[in-house]
Amino acid sequence: MNGDKRFPEDPDAHVFMISVAAQLAGMHAQTLRTYDRLGLVTPERSAGGGRRYSTRDVDLLREVQRLSQDEGVNLAGIKRIIDLTNQVDALQRRVEELTAQVETSHRTGTELVHVPKSSAMVVWQPRTRRR
Helix, strand or coil, X not given: CCXXXXXXXXXXXXXXXXXXXXXXXXXXXXXHHHHHHHCCCCCEECCCCCEEEEHHHHHHHHHHHHHHHCCCCCHXXXXXXXHHHHHHHHHHHHHHHHHHHHHHHHHHCCEEEECCCCCCEEEECCCCCCC
């Protein structure tokens, strides 16, 4: 983002009031309210109920605008794209978690056993033999 080291690079670290977010996204504040009502971009809320947009939200607003204006996708289609993108992101995180578990099992010598007709993953650690 910016080169200023005082600010973290976390896209959720900065929050903007609706007027600032609208200006950053190049939209009218009422458009942001509509997108929130439709569930396209759902900002956090302040204690008083005001919308607080993160940098990630502003990026998503710009993407909604691009899909609508440049690609001709209607709002229902954009919502579906956003939902599917979020689902893919969640699945990718889960694959990374499972991959880490498999790698850990290889390093520690534990065995992963598939349980038929189940989505469960069982870590099998055989008993050590007594002498």
